[in-house]
Amino acid sequence: MKFDYKEFHIDASPLDEGGHHYARAKIHRRGPKGGDAVEVKYSGDLGDYPSDADAIEASQRWVIQWCDENSA
Template sequence: MQFDYRHFHIDCRARHADEGMYYARARITRVPQNDEHVPSHDSGDIDAFTNEADAISCARAWAMEWCDEVSDAASKAASKAASKAASKAASKAASKAASKAASKAESKAASKAESKAASK
């Protein structure tokens, strides 16, 4: 069974073992953009079942959960990076504004001192 979920392509299979059991397996690949090479993730044997349909159903559920976890982790990392960049930009802007205010205050104080000195 092959299908796409989120931005992943999933291939679910059941490996039939010599003892008669079916082992759930999944191969997950991120959907490529343009002609990029993307690595795949192989689950290995997830669990054993007495019939193929149950094994494939298990592989499907496992693969979707794995994709959700990977996507959530990537979203959190992107959000953290964006927050860090925004904080850095805000800090830089605040520093620039403080420097500008200090310069303006120094200029005003110097002007006031010059006026006071000229009036004496």
């Protein structure tokens, strides 16, 4: 799942592997006036969840907290 939050562009797509759904996220800071976005944080695995929806929800919670703590 990709979305924008504050000055960040988020990719909170889970990793589906062997019946497991791993929450993870990449956070990019949007470039000025259409410039390239720069990756600022990669979460690594945030846990194993029973479904994609649960993994996405966990990623979103983590991302929003990180962005709130690290926004300009």
